[in-house]
Amino acid sequence: MEADLNKEKALLQRAFKYGLEYLEQVDSMPVIPQGDSLQLLMNFEEEKISETGVSPEAILKLLHISGAPNTVAQTGGRYFGFVNGATLPIGLAASIIADFWDQNSALEVMSPVVSRLEAITEKWLADLFGLPEDTAAGFVSGTSVASFCCLAAARYHLYNQKGWDIEAKGLYGAVPLRIVTGEDVHASVIKALHLLGFGSDHIVKIPCDAQGRVMPDQLPLLDDMTIVVLQAGNVNSGAFDPFKIICERAKSAGSWVHIDGAFGLWAAASSHFDKLTEGLSMADSWAVDAHKTLNAPYDSGILLCRNRKALLHAMAAQGDYIVHGNQRDGMYYTPEMSRRSRIIALWAILKFLGKAGLAALVDRLHNHALTLGSLLREMGYSVMNEIVFNQIMIRYQSDEKTMEVLRYIQSSGVLWCGPSRWKGEAVIRISICSWRTDDEDIRKAAETFQKAI
């Protein structure tokens, strides 16, 4: 394997050509791979890894011919599954540059540009979300990891206040912390708590209202050994917990409040959602995904923490070979040392959109959800949630009929959305999350739902 710049350039040009072909086709291909195309996956089957290796051109061709048709068209306008988001062109373009650079984001000395962009974006995010000016940010793979880090900071802080050295002693013999959250808490929060050594028996789940919001009058008495976990954007209904009243109570009791805002925290960037996000800035930590509502390339999660010292303690790592920078060393804000430079695409998207562009993006997703929601209601679907953000939950007559509709929708290839259950009943869950979705996509989606019944 010898370096040959001309060969390298030709290979990259071919990759680029395939990528552009994909881009041209993504809006007309079936939103999820169907029947025949799945057969192409057989072309990847091999008993053993090749002895001699394969030419780069052949590999790219295999990916293009047999891989591309078996992707999910999530960068198109009619993928409404989960809360996945697409990729804004500037995000993809910046990400390509970042891939050429192949930076390691661990230390300033490994990449001055990454260190700088992380520091700048940290400030921008506090401003965009209306958080305290010195809020610390860490750039991780997703909200699951972001929540994990924030809860680790919470654990450090609350024990430290009591004079318990969690770094030296761990949880053995420690007075238990109590976790208070809604019964509709996202699975990723529970996973993070388990990873941190908090068992389910110490998690107090509060009843939620019909929209999935924590009911404040159901909260137990809070204290300074309690972590309260709230959410901005219920994964089914899109509902936001009543932050103000709960944060006020938590604050006076000395509890730590963490908010899982995987897709919903972005609402704080548009004044249209001021009522929903009221009091959100009073929390201690927040987790959010750039790869969802912001339409950044995967994987891009952000942790935000009011207490920088607690976060730095929780994420601390030492080694004689580590070279400390004068500026930001990213690894002290995340569990990983080596990380890809996801900050480059994130920074580029925020710079491109600006405050007004970001607010417009969030408003646009919401407005499409409102439009589709009312079209579906007119057709006879029951809309099961208040459409406060980008989520729509619908149902048609019975569990059986609802699932029949869903099967029709999923096999149509026109759009894709998935099932869920809401208060014991089957629902179809629609998430408007792609910047590319336009009025025509909403019309096509509505038409398909009409045909389904």
Ligand SMILES: *Cc1c(COP(=O)(O)O)cnc(C)c1O
């Ligand atoms: C997506 C999501 C998560 C998990 O985020 P990942 O980026 O997939 O780790 C957590 N909470 C909510 C509300 C989500 O929508």
